[in-house]
Amino acid sequence: MPVLDDDRLFPLDPTGRSIARDLFAEVRDLPIVSPHGHTDPRWFAENERFADPARLFVVPDHYVFRMLFSQGTRLEDLGVPRRDGGPVETDPRAIWRRFAAGYHLLAGTPSRLWLDHAFATVFGIEAPFTPATADDFYDRIEECLGQPDFRPRALYDRFGIEVLATTDSALDDLRWHRMIAGSGWRGRVIPTYRPDAVVDPDAADFRGNVERLGELAGCDIGTWQGYLDAHRSRRAFFREHGATASDHGHPSARTEDLPQSEAAGLYQRVLAGSASSEEADAFRGQMLTEMARMSLDDGLVLQIHPGSQRGHSSQISAAFGPDKGFDIPGRTDYVRALRPLLEAVGLQPELTVILFTLDETTFSRELAPLAGVYPSLRLGPPWWFLDSPEGMRRFRELSTETAGFYNTVGFNDDTRAFCSIPARHDVARRVDCAWLATLVASGRLGRDEAPALAEALTVGLARQAYRL
Template identity: 65%
Template sequence: MKLLDDDRLFPGNPKGLGLARALFASIRDLPIVSPHGHTDPAWFARNASFENPAALFVTPDHYVFRMLYSQGVALEDLGIKPNDGSAFETDPREIWRRFASHYYLFRGTPSRLWIDHSLQEVFGVSQVLSGETADEIYDQVAQSLTQPEFRPRALFDRFNIDVIATTEGALDTLEHHDAITKSDWRGRVITTYRPDAVIDPDHPQFSANLQNFAEITTCDTTTWQGYLDAHRARRQTFREHGATATDHGHPTARTANLAASEAEALFNSVVSEKHTPEQAELFRAQMLTEMAKMSQDDGMVMQIHPGSYRNHSSEVFSRFGADKGFDIPRRTNYVSDLRPLLDVAGHDPNFTLIVFTLDETAYGRELAPLAGVYPALKLGPAWWFFDSADGMRRFRELTTETAGFYNTVGFNDDTRAFCSIPARHDVARRVDCAFLASLITSGRLREDEAFELAQDLTVNLAKRAYRL
């Protein structure tokens, strides 16, 4: 039995189906370019076997446990450790059984496609996961994980990954990237500079982080110029470890362009911890523009992905910490918020700003018109809650007429779940082929152009945008 339909996500009409099949056949075996993600570089540095099926599919995946939690499954029962030291499930087989018995909850969701793809294509599973098949599938996957061909480097090669970018904070030692570079393995794993912890005054360890920042860079991070120099130093170190991009996950897209004296005074208020909430937001806004200026100097591509109300449940955050499925999309104003930054760098053809959104209403009204005119601005693909077949289709429908294809950057999987990477890229390629087929059948695109576009959307745009 096959878990996946060969024509999944393709048009139902015969002409569109035939075109989508042909387009997909031309790109399905192209290498994966993964320029924005959150896999652990330690996997590739150490190349140790993955621990067990639950650790691979359940406990690291917030898509999985947020759905189960919504249906009354306790996070402790999924192996999530409470901060107060109370009991939680540690038997991976029991965690897997609980997951499998609730697998029906994922019907029609992108997680179902990704997990079925991983089970079938990576581990050769041919049964639908359920409470009845849980143990048999667990044993099959667990046995596979003991084999050398299922270690991280072997899977990286098997997945035909050309390059993958991880994401590290400004205070990260990058030791795992050093180990990869010094090994005899030739897989290309690069880092990305994510400085949020030393930019956000609302971070609970902000003051301690600034002190650590000073120690790492030997810059005086209690002064405005010393603080900026510390960022420049870390950016250079990240570039030496392969980074071509920065990443910024601020609550909003707000940017600012203060006079030097005003920026310095604001920094002094933040460092002295005498700032107001409005000053904290203004500082984050100013730092996005400062990061853009630095990108103009050093050539690093800048990514921003605002619009998440993080840790929405105070109870879950207090009990289990961050990243437990309670980050919720909210409205974002891009037209006004991005203008100060775009006034500084938006017309610079050597600067690239890639914008993601969790607010789909902004695509057609704000982001596509902005990307359709500012040389520096590019649209990141449908992301997080919209990293789905319908979300990707809506992205193309809402942005193509105004921004075209070439003001977008292809696809990035943005995942911690390693085995889902080929599944996610498979979905993106199928959705793009279906969309291109619809343009051909409606007379808006020539067939030869569609085949060229399919190659660009799969590989070329990402390589070009991220300077890979």
């Protein structure tokens, strides 16, 4: 039995499966449109080889190391760097063997699907990955990584990527994007404006960040208008380098639309570091509405990724820093939270706000009803812990009947694991074809309508929503 089943993720009944297979055949080879993710633009700028199998697949992948950690493996033993520079495993093969020893823990998870797919399709390894085969896998991958065909640009081409968006700090000089543009390479790697560090008063060195923003933009951040102008300037800079979207990762979906004089006063307090926790939160909310207004001017699509409670274990944060698998979702409200922004600009069809959630109870109760009526709103695909076959299925089941397909925006791979990009799009395409096949087989959709929808979910809606 091969590791990759040709019919994986399709419906189990023969009729549905047959329809899904036909639909998938039509979208399988379409280009990859990746409008939101976390790959490193430096890879494509320098086009150096990837370091080794462990640093490609294990060390940076929080899905993987959190699962191993949950069953008792120390992060140090997986090579995850400590903030204090304390000793961690440096032998990639030792890390790789620990990874193999815990691979069975990933049974039933999307990581397992992504990894199996990458091993088989990127590195051509047909065997199951087990402790017994770990060294063979390591050697094979290591050998590949040394070849020109496995450099970042070659893989970009092999993967059939049409466009790849990175996520970049508002303070980033976009040097790697400029280097790519100047290189003559035909790949399209575009930045995304992520201003959390200069919008969130609770961010580390917020004041310093804002001052740096002002310097970069040549604006006087001592005033509210100057601060907004600095954002406008940076957004223009990002747009000049290809950006079509901004992205905002807030603790909640709270928005505010304060009178400008109040907002200006609030800004002075957050800048002075004298704002209360509630005021800091209000400021984040105000800035979402300001960003939406700027989007109406400059056309950037606004993405909101709310509801993750970052760094749940202070001990892990202290020892290893952020993004170490300890970000835990919480309940997220959208109906009240988004109202100020929607009252201000929500009826404008020229604006596109893409909403994400980690609280899937909101799909049928809040998000589909909101996106099903506000012309500015679209639903982002299932995010993070929900970016999985069951998560995607529930998303379609819970949102389609109220929001339809055209208020959704296709798939985001949302990853820093470059080799998993084809795998993730493969999963999304299969699950979407399975859902369409189920609708057809149950008489809810015409067989003749399904191919156009499959193509829309694969490439069309993403191109349109993200203005690519």
